[in-house]
Amino acid sequence: MKKLALILFLLCSATLNAQTLKVAADKNPAIVGEQILIQYSINTKGDNFKSPNFKGLRVLSGPNPSTQSSYSFVNGKSQNTTSTTYSFYLKATKEGTYNISPANITVKGKKIQSKGYSLKVVKGNKKNKAQQKALYDNLFIKVNVSKRNIVVGEQILVTYKLFTRVDLHNTELSSLPALNGFWAKDFEASSRFKRDVVDGIPYNVATIKKSVLTAQKSGELIIDPMELKCSIRIQKKRNNRDPFANFFGGGYNIQEEFISSKPISIKVADLPNPPANFKSAVGAMKISSEVDNTTINANNAITYKLTITGTGNIELIEPLDIQFPEDFEVYDPKITDRIFEGGRKRSIKTFEYLLIPRYKGNYSIPSANLIVYNPKKKQYETKKASKHSLTISASKNNEQETGNTSQQQVRAELKDIHYIFTESNLQVIKERALDQKLFYLLFFLPILLLILLRVYNKIVGKTDESSSDWKNKKANKIALKRLKNAQICINNNNFDGFFEEIEKSIWGYFADKFKVSIADLSKETVSTHFYSNAIDINTEKQFIALLDECEFARYAPASNKNAQMGDILNKAKHIIIEVETALR
Amino acid sequence: MKLKTLIITLLVSISSFASDQLFEKANKAYNNSDYTSAITLYDSILTIGLESSELYYNLGNCHYKAQNWANAIWHYEKSLKLERNDKTIQNLELANLKIIDRIEDIPQLFYKKWWSSFISIFNTFSWQLISILIIWLALTIKILSQFTNYKKEHFLSILYSLALISVFATYSSYQRNITKKEAIIFTSSVVVNSAPTTNSTNLFSLHSGSKIEILDTIGEWINIKIANGNSGWILQNSIKEL
Numbered sequence: 001m002k003k004l005a006l007i008l009f010l011l012c013s014a015t016l017n018a019q020t021l022k023v024a025a026d027k028n029p030a031i032v033g034e035q036i037l038i039q040y041s042i043n044t045k046g047d048n049f050k051s052p053n054f055k056g057l058r059v060l061s062g063p064n065p066s067t068q069s070s071y072s073f074v075n076g077k078s079q080n081t082t083s084t085t086y087s088f089y090l091k092a093t094k095e096g097t098y099n100i101s102p103a104n105i106t107v108k109g110k111k112i113q114s115k116g117y118s119l120k121v122v123k124g125n126k127k128n129k130a131q132q133k134a135l136y137d138n139l140f141i142k143v144n145v146s147k148r149n150i151v152v153g154e155q156i157l158v159t160y161k162l163f164t165r166v167d168l169h170n171t172e173l174s175s176l177p178a179l180n181g182f183w184a185k186d187f188e189a190s191s192r193f194k195r196d197v198v199d200g201i202p203y204n205v206a207t208i209k210k211s212v213l214t215a216q217k218s219g220e221l222i223i224d225p226m227e228l229k230c231s232i233r234i235q236k237k238r239n240n241r242d243p244f245a246n247f248f249g250g251g252y253n254i255q256e257e258f259i260s261s262k263p264i265s266i267k268v269a270d271l272p273n274p275p276a277n278f279k280s281a282v283g284a285m286k287i288s289s290e291v292d293n294t295t296i297n298a299n300n301a302i303t304y305k306l307t308i309t310g311t312g313n314i315e316l317i318e319p320l321d322i323q324f325p326e327d328f329e330v331y332d333p334k335i336t337d338r339i340f341e342g343g344r345k346r347s348i349k350t351f352e353y354l355l356i357p358r359y360k361g362n363y364s365i366p367s368a369n370l371i372v373y374n375p376k377k378k379q380y381e382t383k384k385a386s387k388h389s390l391t392i393s394a395s396k397n398n399e400q401e402t403g404n405t406s407q408q409q410v411r412a413e414l415k416d417i418h419y420i421f422t423e424s425n426l427q428v429i430k431e432r433a434l435d436q437k438l439f440y441l442l443f444f445l446p447i448l449l450l451i452l453l454r455v456y457n458k459i460v461g462k463t464d465e466s467s468s469d470w471k472n473k474k475a476n477k478i479a480l481k482r483l484k485n486a487q488i489c490i491n492n493n494n495f496d497g498f499f500e501e502i503e504k505s506i507w508g509y510f511a512d513k514f515k516v517s518i519a520d521l522s523k524e525t526v527s528t529h530f531y532s533n534a535i536d537i538n539t540e541k542q543f544i545a546l547l548d549e550c551e552f553a554r555y556a557p558a559s560n561k562n563a564q565m566g567d568i569l570n571k572a573k574h575i576i577i578e579v580e581t582a583l584r
Numbered sequence: 585m586k587l588k589t590l591i592i593t594l595l596v597s598i599s600s601f602a603s604d605q606l607f608e609k610a611n612k613a614y615n616n617s618d619y620t621s622a623i624t625l626y627d628s629i630l631t632i633g634l635e636s637s638e639l640y641y642n643l644g645n646c647h648y649k650a651q652n653w654a655n656a657i658w659h660y661e662k663s664l665k666l667e668r669n670d671k672t673i674q675n676l677e678l679a680n681l682k683i684i685d686r687i688e689d690i691p692q693l694f695y696k697k698w699w700s701s702f703i704s705i706f707n708t709f710s711w712q713l714i715s716i717l718i719i720w721l722a723l724t725i726k727i728l729s730q731f732t733n734y735k736k737e738h739f740l741s742i743l744y745s746l747a748l749i750s751v752f753a754t755y756s757s758y759q760r761n762i763t764k765k766e767a768i769i770f771t772s773s774v775v776v777n778s779a780p781t782t783n784s785t786n787l788f789s790l791h792s793g794s795k796i797e798i799l800d801t802i803g804e805w806i807n808i809k810i811a812n813g814n815s816g817w818i819l820q821n822s823i824k825e826l
Contacts, residue, residue: 416678417645417648417649417674417675417678417679418645418671418674418675419645420611420614420638420641420642420645421638421641421642422611423638424607424636424638424639424642425636425638426603426604426607426629426634426635426636426639427634427635427636428633428634429630429633429634429635431762432665432666432707432708432709432761433707433708433709433712433758433761433762434709434712436758436762439712439715439716439754439758442716443715443716443719443747443751446719446720446722446723447719449723450722450723450726453726453727453730457730
């Protein structure tokens with residue numbers, strides 16, 4: 001039992017050992033400017049290595065992974081070991097203690113962390129310093145700026161030159177200058193070395209970068225330093241014991257050094273009071289325009305070409321506002337430019353507009369204006385292109401032009417407020433309405449009078465003649481409504497149906513009017529109700545006669561049926577109207 | 585008595601002559617883009633005691649050009665109170681685009697829209713006159729028909745219905761133009777509270793140039809309602825009544 005536990009413990013510790021990420025440096029403490037090698041190693045295969053944070057230290061190279069595998073066969077037992085190493089080359093620029101944060105690696109899905117590492121960097125001795133200084137005297141970058149006080153939009157030429165007296169093996173840009181606030185345009189720089197003598201000391205000089213910067217904002221702008229990583233070949237001390245090494249020229253050490261230029265500040269002033277249509281063109285420019293055709297048929301294309309030539313920030317000029325005639329279809333301009341040295345040499349920019357006139361007539365394209373600020377003269381100049389007048393004749397295929405379908409709509413967009421009124425009818429400020437009480441008095445007084453008038457009429461007993469007219473009309477309407485079905489029978493020549501309908505309608509009317517039940521309908525009830533309602537005796541007679549006539553006609557029709565029907569219908573209508581008026 | 589009226593008319597005519605000159609002068613200043621002096625000139629006409637919808641419109645234009653949006657809106661609204669004019673409505677729309685708040689109107693039912701456009705055909709005073717004239721005409725015709733055989737029953741009934749419509753229109757118009765109190769916010773930002781106290785909940789905020797309706801006043805607090813139906817309380821000193 002004890003044995004087993006021991007074996008287990010050993011196994012565990014073995015696996016634990018296998019899974020630590022070790023960190024080691026080749027020298028600690030190190031000297032400022034010296035190359036330091038830091039290695040992270042683990043004796044198994046791992047992946048997903050996460051670099052630590054080398055705060056304050058410069059990483060020359062890394063992580064450089066390397067894997068070692070060994071296979072051994074001892075006493076019939078095979079053993080396979082693998083180890084992985086990630087190495088970093090670092091360099092410290094300042095003395096002090098650097099705490100390197102732990103690195104991570106994943107082994108079989110498990111994350112393993114190394115310990116943090118503390119690296120001490122000390123100052124070098126005098127010898128080291130002198131060496132450093134000698135190096136920087138023999139290897140440096142010089143920046144040339146054409147002008148240090150400029151205005152917004154003005155261009156400067158910045159040249160970076162590498163001066164060297166050492167044996168350069170290789171150079172590599174490690175950080176480009178950050179050009180905040182500038183619009184930069186690089187152009188080809190020859191990296192070939194030329195011999196130049198400065199203060200009597202010959203140097204090999206190469207132009208490593210040449211760019212034209214255009215200031216985009218005002219203030220003090222800083223061109224950050226450019227940093228170059230140089231590999232210098234240093235000859236090894238002659239080793240007399242190895243003649244072959246000297247013979248094959250292998251006696252060199254490669255030393256890596258970082259050199260950087262000095263930051264340069266440029267003062268950028270604002271443009272003095274830019275005019276309204278100023279398109280931030282700065283330099284010395286000219287403008288010209290041309291039209292390929294001045295007389296053309298409608299619906300054919302015209303090319304209007306605007307050319308800006310000169311020096312300055314030509315590349316940044318945006319299309320100008322040109323007031324083309326409203327009847328022209330204008331397409332977005334095709335912009336071509338040929339810029340030399342970022343605009344420091346005479347460059348050309350053209351805007352090619354495609355115009356399609358839609359209607360015939362005489363048109364003119366006004367001259368395009370370009371306002372340029374000339375930094376040399378320190379003033380704005382307005383450059384004018386020529387004006388063009390165009391004659392558009394009617395289109396050949398006429399249906400396209402001003403056809404009914406493609407009529408032009410005349411409309412004004414609501415862009416600005418309307419103009420003021422030039423005349424006004426000024427009045428004394430007062431309430432612009434009658435007081436509501438006064439209004440109601442004036443309105444309801446006549447209504448009251450009207451009501452009083454009506455009451456008076458009722459009391460006096462004067463029949464309202466105008467209202468009797470009204471009643472007649474109403475009676476007529478009722479009669480027509482009652483006899484509607486009979487009228488339909490006449491229209492259909494339905495002789496039998498007609499008399500039936502007339503009888504039904506008349507009796508129905510009577511029953512409704514005097515509220516008599518259908519069972520009680522008889523000639524006697526007619527006379528009693530007519531009498532009690534003080535209806536003229538003639539009306540009653542007519543009423544009875546009509547009913548008799550209907551009954552008679554049903555069994556003994558007259559020769560002219562249509563005339564008879566019309567006659568009876570009229571009589572029925574008359575009776576209803578009589579009764580209606582009498583009952584009021 | 586006669587002398588007094590004569591003097592008043594004389595005074596008014598003199599001042600109107602002077603104010604016409606002022607108006608022309610102000611127009612010239614406007615043409616020369618000298619909006620501040622145009623505003624002072626137009627305002628001096630108002631201080632004389634004269635007004636017109638055109639005067640308010642021109643003042644609105646001046647304030648618009650001087651980018652005083654709240655003032656521009658106030659004057660356009662004032663001009664519209666006196667007389668509806670398409671130019672004024674369009675300028676007011678443009679000015680309303682410049683301010684911070686965009687208040688969507690509650691969509692109205694079609695008959696309400698018809699009714700409101702119908703009553704805005706005439707101003708309140710005209711509606712009052714129309715209603716009164718119609719009813720007096722009806723009375724005259726009725727009295728005439730009493731003594732003669734001149735019958736106009738149809739015509740009278742038409743007049744009665746017209747009177748009914750116009751009296752309703754008058755009422756609506758009076759409510760809308762005279763009784764209803766509106767104002768424009770003049771302070772750059774004002775918080776609308778839920779109650780007329782400073783420590784009540786803040787509901788929303790309004791910015792200068794927004795039009796509000798005044799529902800009620802308690803002390804220095806006013807109850808307001810905006811076009812989208814929201815209401816709340818704000819301090820009186822942040823508005824200018826129309």
